[in-house]
Amino acid sequence: MxxxxxxxxxxxxxxxxxxSFWVLVVLLAIAIGLYPLTFLEVNHNEGLLAQKTPxxxxxxxxxxxxxxxxxxGGFSLLIGWLLFLKKFRTKKLHLHRLIGKVYIIxxxxxxxxxxxxxxxxxxxxxxxxxFSGMSIAWFACTYMAYKAIRNKDILKHERWMIxxxxxxxxxxTFRLWMPFLIIAFQLDFxxxxxxxxxxxxxxxxxxxxxxxxxxxxxxxxxPA
Numbered sequence: 001m002x003x004x005x006x007x008x009x010x011x012x013x014x015x016x017x018x019x020s021f022w023v024l025v026v027l028l029a030i031a032i033g034l035y036p037l038t039f040l041e042v043n044h045n046e047g048l049l050a051q052k053t054p055x056x057x058x059x060x061x062x063x064x065x066x067x068x069x070x071x072x073g074g075f076s077l078l079i080g081w082l083l084f085l086k087k088f089r090t091k092k093l094h095l096h097r098l099i100g101k102v103y104i105i106x107x108x109x110x111x112x113x114x115x116x117x118x119x120x121x122x123x124x125x126x127x128x129x130x131f132s133g134m135s136i137a138w139f140a141c142t143y144m145a146y147k148a149i150r151n152k153d154i155l156k157h158e159r160w161m162i163x164x165x166x167x168x169x170x171x172x173t174f175r176l177w178m179p180f181l182i183i184a185f186q187l188d189f190x191x192x193x194x195x196x197x198x199x200x201x202x203x204x205x206x207x208x209x210x211x212x213x214x215x216x217x218x219x220x221x222x223p224a
Contacts, residue, residue: 112135
């Protein structure tokens with residue numbers, strides 16, 4: 001009678017790396033997703049708002065757009081990563097759908113108000129067009145994800161959701177690129193800011209496309 005030997009558990013370096021990557025993404029998403037709460041008792045003479053004119057800060061339309069943009073943007077960043085959990089999606093499909101609907105509404109409203117806020121962005125025309133491009137890309141990717149799932153095209157929906165959340169994650173990467181640009185290229189804030197308005201979201205879309213190719217292979221080459 002032979003005794004069955006238990007195979008030793010093999011820890012894959014690739015699996016550990018992937019897990020570490022997603023843990024980092026989630027931690028950063030939660031940290032920055034809660035950042036808009038700091039604007040509840042904000043001092044207009046400090047931080048981002050210090051660059052704005054008193055006339056703009058007193059504009060009710062800008063204020064509504066600004067606070068809608070940052071609050072819903074932070075909220076979408078905070079909940080969006082939950083949509084990529086396979087086990088959660090399988091076991092709690094109804095919650096996955098609910099979170100997905102809330103995420104899409106939050107992103108669409110935040111991107112629309114973000115387009116208005118971009119017109120008044122600090123940093124001149126380069127920053128304004130950069131933030132406008134981000135808002136348009138954010139809206140387009142999210143709308144394509146919504147349209148795909150309405151057509152019951154799950155693979156296409158997943159690909160566009162990866163792109164959508166990549167743009168959502170600009171809330172994180174914008175804050176990481178800024179000190180890098182300032183330190184690495186010896187730029188001051190007003191020089192780095194307009195560059196960051198482009199780099200922070202375009203780089204994310206390149207990473208998203210790499211993840212799509214890695215996950216879906218040839219299926220990711222199907223025309224969108």
